[in-house]
Amino acid sequence: MTDLATETRRPETIAVSYEPERQPVLTVRDLHVAFSRGGRKIHAVNGLSYTLRAGRTLAIIGESGSGKSVSVRALMGLLPPSATVRGSALLGDTELVGMGDRAMRRIRGNDISMIFQDPARSLNPTMSIGVQITEAIRTHSDLDKKAAADRAVELLKLVRLPAPERRYHEYPHQLSGGMRQRVMIAIALAANPKVLIADEATTALDVTTQAQIMELLADLQDRLGTAVIMISHDLGLAASYAHEVLVMYAGQAVEHAETNTLFRNVRMPYTKALLGAIPQLTTAPHSQLTVIGGHPPDLAALPSGCPFAPRCNRATEQCRLDKPPLDEHEPEHLYACWHPYLPGTEDEPVPVDEEALS
Template sequence: MTETVLEPVREPVLSVRDLSVSFRSDTRTVHAVDGVSYDLAPGEVLAVVGESGCGKSVTSMAVMGLLPPTAHIGGSIRLGGRELVGAHEKEFQKVRGKDIAMIFQEPMTSLNPVLTIGRQIGEVLRRHQGLSRKDARTRAVELLELVGIPAPQRRIDEYPHQLSGGMRQRVMIAIAVACDPSVLIADEPTTALDVTVQAGILEVLQSLRERLGTAIVLVTHDLGVVADAADRVLVMYAGRSVEQAPVHDLFGTARHPYTRGLLGAVLRPGGEGKRRLPEIPGLVPSLDSQPDACTFAPRCSRADDTCTGGRPGFKAIDPKAGADALHRAACWHPYGADAAADTAPAPDTTDTLDQEAGE
């Protein structure tokens, strides 16, 4: 079933429609992504959230054309009007790093340990912009300064192991934005970083967005980061989109039971030791098959025969809004706007970061 999503007022720089990704082996087929759709407008930050294994990273890798040959991709991915599904690897090489770039989750394994930082940044510049070795080095120093690395003239000749985790992540960002891409995919860019470094990385991304007008897909499981950095949120579960809304609407009036479960598990500042964090019962379903039903039904307290008898459409919460609806959910029995639920308010991440940094 193809989902219906809001078309932004601005022409999207990235449009994903009914994306499906499956991996086949001799014994089974895993449906990692099933019918995901979204649009990304210029300068917009779209956060993609969900539990581990829900398809966030696979969706991003499909957009980048980095999935292995065993992956079968369906649907449509249009970057600036160019269709990427079915494109040859040579086509991806032309746009990857130039029009669309990715910040990978673990920079220590993404950076080449035997090449200097300057050479790795310069490779992108020489390939896509045709710069000379000297000009590429000069531009690499500027990029290191742009992402907030001190003494860039010295750091450019260092190797990844000589940098801290936060600096390596900044180098990854410098490589990703070297050619001023229109779309930047950040896959868990703050994972395993301490809270002060995390704040610095988010500031860099925000600065790049303001300076370059780059649209960002922020893949994360950290709802505090979402509240601080995103404009819209796409919630995924078991390879499917279950809710999409502006960030303040999602935190204020989440409608899907799964989204409410995620928000209910947010640790509130000052609440440690006062209550047990609620957990979503049950387990994430196997992706060997995607049933024509709500995949969250086995874990949902609101589920009934309707939920197990058919797949819910991705519909506007307010039927009167029609095509202009900003808030959509795939649920047969969504919560109402005034329904009480044990969900956390939008985290004040600034205060939280300040408190933790001072401990």
């Protein structure tokens, strides 16, 4: 396994130890999200809990369908009417779960903001860049049109968009994908939010532009002290830019720790499988990529035991019958597994039900 924790672009960020003195800005407790569809109830998020502190980045990673994006959209009030949300999400002292639309509109973009995956779909193609940023600024401030326009240019400079005064008058189709994403970051920062959510914000970009955008977000965080939630399936990005990592599977957290701790001491078999699926430079050319066997569980009919058990080569009868709790088994390292990869046990045989894995 490649030691991602040592192959980072921001080692000084990863090395930051747990800092309890930092003020919590977002506290999520026992968050549940379910959708009603065709007479079935789909449990997309199942008891998610975490604390996000000022100036820190939390990476939430997992396969598609693990509940990453649904969990943060629930905080933003961006789910359809068919969604039922319960639990608690405190932004400072403000409870977000159950908040009405009018109150949420005052919070959204002002105290908590989101950068979406595809800037081409998020930006209005009929409006210039400057108008769209100015609109976001005036929505959350009392600035007049001229002052808002000046602030928009400042934001374009802040996100390092070349020739900001000229770009202000251009339209989304005149910009590259990386430039459009910088514009989305500028809009998200218009009101200096306490929490910034980057929902797969670099997925549609090439590797070079992706690195530039992540470096930009890291620099802005250092300068502004914004807390960041990074939603991604890219463990390399998480290792390079996050302070802590939360791994999700079937709508729940299965491992959560400081970035260095997690990547150096992987405990949960699902996390280890994700790392094993990353292509390695040492792999022979034209070799088949490693995949995680089986399929994610049906979120409308979750098993009583560990949801990863049917795909896990360490699963036993206990795993299929009893759901392991997410506990702090080691200092500041939480994981949910009956048979974790502990030192000295990694190569020990575990009874495997081949029929369950087929």
